[in-house]
Amino acid sequence: MSLVTSLFPASPWALGALLISSAIALKFLLIGRREKFLPPGPPTKPLLGNILEFPTQVAHFKYTEWARKYGDVISLKIASGTIIVLTSVQSIREIFEKHNAITADRPPHELTEQLTGGNHILFIHYGPTWKILRRTSYEMLSPYAVSLTLPIQVAESTQLMFDFLQDPTDWYDHYSRYALSVIMSVVHGQRCPRYATPRAQNLIINLKTFSQLVRPGETPPLDLIPALKYVPERFASWKTTLKNLRKAQREYYGGLMEETKKRMERGDGNGCFMQKVLERQEEFKLTDEMALYMGAAMLEAGSDTSASYLQNATQLLIMHPKVQEKAKEELDRVVGPDRMPQPSDIKNLPYVQAVIKEVHRIRPVVTTGVPHVANADIKYGGHTVPKDSIIFANIWGVYNDENLFSNPSEFNPDRYLENPYGLKKEHGSSSKDWGLLDDMDFGFGRRKCPGIHIAKNSISLNVSRLLWGFDLSKAKREDGTEIELDFHDLEPTVTSTLRPFKCSIKPRSERHAAVIRREFHEATAAFMPFEQELTGTDKEYVRRVREDLI
Template identity: 35%
Template structure:
């Protein structure tokens, strides 16, 4: 009898497990529509290894602006219209501002990266610190940094134009190291500069792999040893290097601040907050490091995409230069010219629409059950905002793969104004996120893009290279890197000064800047007036 009862219990448990397992991967009734599923896998077998944004766009065309993907034990809701993004991520941001679990991403980040943090007290504390340093009032004080680094970039283009990607990256990185840590990055060969971009590229690649997806949707796979999970072993190696870079930057600046040797910077507020709140050097290092990667990568990737657009659409060069010559003549453009340069403003907006760096967004997560358009959205679901599909919706943007700055002739909004516009159809692009995850550095990025685009086109001609047969080489706009954030794969461009007068103007401007503002190590002699930070003062309890 005992044996029979035990057998019955075992069979009952087995049947329950089989029944529950049979439901894994199925799309429950009431969920948004989506591709047909397979048992256990759901739709995970349909996720492409590369160019995933194109498949996600096709699904949007087939299943509508809100569809679902069943990924093993998880569900991903995909928003592919400006209205859906506004309605959920913006208007319901109180429940749509968390993050789904990204196992390998968190291993690389040590659980410290703000980008991947769940919505909670730690995230809100960090967000407040960041807001105080990147709000619109604070961002105006960084203009001298932007102007100086832009002139240094122009000199780089003049001296070694074939290394234009490196000069762009140094431009955005040095601006950010000044704001965050108080020092300039003076060389395109700086090892920490190279490590930052290499490390972030690998972070994006790893988090976009099928291995990462499998470990997220089938958590039991995480029990496998590293020998059977080489991607996890690699993620740990990336974290070790990344931790040393980010926390090393922070601890070095922290020591200099306390010794009175560092220039005022964001770390002043971060060290004060650490004194008061007692959070770890790991968190502090990743707060400053996350700002460093955000300020360095997104703007530089957008500018690389813009240079590629000039290779594919040479008419943009002529149109932009005609406007610049009319308004600026023989002087360098500056920020005061922005209202009078509508085509250049269009180039900025079109760059972020045409080649969005966060091509599928970084998924949000909903923290409680919700309903939208009659569909159930379950607690814990990932919510993807399909940046590529919205940017390439032909009803929103006719002929979307054409780089056309005139689309924005009557749009005078900044990125921040467009993002907060109550009419979602009036939002220009979705590169900077949505809701409470909206990038707080938008004002700074807008200015950096304007200065770079206007001055590069004012000073230089951009032409296609030719092959051995004399045929022009046109880059493939679809040839992008893979991962969470993207940019064009390497391409060549012929960049030359428009004339000797403009080349001499660049040399003169840089020589004057160097003599007036920089010391023998090319660091600021005295920081610009008006910065929001003061010298570091230790807490009284120290």
């Protein structure tokens, strides 16, 4: 018998079967391997790819470590799927900005699909519904439209400073109340005068339930193994949680919508976002479900990120008293002691602006952004970002790049006085790429956050007022020793949210405190259009506080 006939079956059918099975086996063995056209990355394992070393928490640290080793664009293999991580301004601009139509999609997310019916603008796939939601949100949140909401934003900021005066120990929750009340007023026309306001607490509960539901490991990998969604509910407790949350969300957001409609019917509209959406619902071609979850998405995003930023800023300012001193000198010179800073003052406060930028840089609220999906192949740097790959922007890695920033781990607002983007001198400031550095927290391309103007107003106004009116320092124990702060003590969430900590927040002088009380009293007229649906307890709280000021 020849060698050939000893290796291959005599029957053509058997030979064909062998070839087919060999091809299947080869394809199976190739799962998890990095294709040659992909950007480099850490070594893969057969079948698994990089799944064993894939980070599920504080992913930005691992992404940055890999970027420093393999390059600013790396690829990871998760079984047969591909993840691309971008850790440079140039790659982000090229892939997310220049190819914004190709990278405007989101990865599949079965949980949010079931929860919102595919109507949540943050997670929705690129398509006709997304285009309607995007057009509506951008028109309703244009710079001019947002400028009309400044009175309530300024008023809420005034209460925030008043809350610090009254009870500085609850400073952490004061920021949350402020952020909740601003976005609730802007979107649905009703404010939250207390952290314990029922509307605020219901939103917090819904958000916590959702965050826990989507946390890695809490639910089966539905997007990787779609068949798991057909497991009966009695064997899948996550389905019960999801069903209850959907019911709670629809009751909550639907209730807010109904109250907005009733206010409009009474002729007591206050010009909130949802009022304008409802007035133009047919023009925008919005279904009731689309309108409901558009409002929901704005509340969810706006109630979390602004508070997290301000909490981070407070910690950083406490840890850097010399930065406080320099900012206060500027505020005293430009604003003076007899009034609080106003939005119109910000352009005349370059150092305060630098502080704001440096907080964004050293502690970005969203460290790796929300993932995009490529709908076609993209060529970059001699490699291919393939169709259907999931793409992350490693924002933290960019902001901590030693090639761009001198001593990036150092909190140093002065870098922004020397260069408008905080860069080393050799990079200059004329490159089109650097413009992205200012707003990376707010997303990229066609998926950029439409609420950016509201967020920027909140941040600049409150940082300037906090520095104007208060001295921030570490809390002390009974024996007089200071309680040190932990910069890395964060909540296990997708945003850089600090855990609460003790600190000292004291008015700079009685003169400053008197100004805060006076301006809070003067803000009553701005508050009143947004207090039509207050509960009895909230009404009593508002009445008592205002009477005490008279």
